[in-house]
Amino acid sequence: MLPNILPTSNADHVPVLAAEVRELLGVQPGETVVDATFGAGGHASLLAEDLAGRGKLVAIDRDPGAKSYFDRFKARAGIDVRFLRGDFAIVLAQLAANGIKADAILLDLGISSMQVDRPERGFSYATDAPLDMRMDPSSETTAAAIVNTWDERELVSVFRRYGEERYAAPIARAIVRRRAERPFTRTGDLVDVIKRAIPTPARFGEGHPARRVFQALRIAVNDELGQLEAALPAALEMLRPGGRLAVISFHSLEDRIVKRFFAEQAKGCTCPPEFPICICGQEPTLRLLSRKPVRPSADETEHNPRATSARLRAAVRA
Numbered sequence: 001m002l003p004n005i006l007p008t009s010n011a012d013h014v015p016v017l018a019a020e021v022r023e024l025l026g027v028q029p030g031e032t033v034v035d036a037t038f039g040a041g042g043h044a045s046l047l048a049e050d051l052a053g054r055g056k057l058v059a060i061d062r063d064p065g066a067k068s069y070f071d072r073f074k075a076r077a078g079i080d081v082r083f084l085r086g087d088f089a090i091v092l093a094q095l096a097a098n099g100i101k102a103d104a105i106l107l108d109l110g111i112s113s114m115q116v117d118r119p120e121r122g123f124s125y126a127t128d129a130p131l132d133m134r135m136d137p138s139s140e141t142t143a144a145a146i147v148n149t150w151d152e153r154e155l156v157s158v159f160r161r162y163g164e165e166r167y168a169a170p171i172a173r174a175i176v177r178r179r180a181e182r183p184f185t186r187t188g189d190l191v192d193v194i195k196r197a198i199p200t201p202a203r204f205g206e207g208h209p210a211r212r213v214f215q216a217l218r219i220a221v222n223d224e225l226g227q228l229e230a231a232l233p234a235a236l237e238m239l240r241p242g243g244r245l246a247v248i249s250f251h252s253l254e255d256r257i258v259k260r261f262f263a264e265q266a267k268g269c270t271c272p273p274e275f276p277i278c279i280c281g282q283e284p285t286l287r288l289l290s291r292k293p294v295r296p297s298a299d300e301t302e303h304n305p306r307a308t309s310a311r312l313r314a315a316v317r318a
């Protein structure tokens, strides 16, 4: 196993769609910014630059490993900064409940390259490691717990829904058969079982044969979609009128949640479509900053392949 070494500077992480996030969030000196997915602080560093020495930045991350990046960021940020460790759905709701207001909120979803690059976290199918995948190592459910205890039908559904895995059924069947003999503890064991469960030609198809199952397990372990569903209304509640919310997603299921939420809030009225006139009187709470999601340029994806599936949506509080 590789040693657990943290990169020496935040420059090792390349923030995705950085210029576009900066432009859409339009942070001004003196404002309050919430980076709800601080990671290595790549976006936060740029947003702090836009605050130009005046304002506040609240950083949230559920991974305690983000704290060391935050400490380095704090040392040179030149503004009032604060780190809150926890799930963004919970932290944003607590901040909103305490009447804290923000002018700009960013969610850059998924895992950071630092998490993938640390094999002992078990996110990667490329290195043999404990089958973990928790962003927050103190949370209960690990990937091993899911593959060892969830019933076959649940596994099929997770692999299909979150991983769009064509061979979800044979993979789940092979997992259940193998765990009856010996429970899974390592990523390497799982990769072997997946490889043997799918037809030979598919092993050499698009990408690594375990990529989709690993993605599905990661989403399930970290309840990524549930977190997003709960975080969006909390973020909206925190925004001052004129405040901006930007969300970068890397998966169509995440993007669909953001798209729907933004569309509902931009519409306002919740009356059934068959009503001839509006009786609910609900006003729109968001105005979309772009109709279509913003995608990375060819130049960005060439230099940072992680950006390839990124979609950015942004809206302003009405």
Ligand SMILES: C[S@@+](CC[C@H](N)C(=O)[O-])C[C@H]1O[C@@H](n2cnc3c(N)ncnc32)[C@H](O)[C@@H]1O
Pocket (backbone or CB within 6 Å): 013, 014, 015, 016, 036, 037, 038, 039, 040, 041, 042, 043, 044, 060, 061, 062, 063, 066, 086, 087, 088, 089, 108, 109, 110, 111, 112, 113, 135, 227
């Ligand atoms: C894609 S990275 C963010 C990278 C960051 N924008 C940068 O430029 O360095 C996502 C980060 O969000 C954190 N994260 C993901 N889901 C979270 C959640 N529900 N609550 C809190 N943090 C979360 C992860 O631990 C990870 O560090």
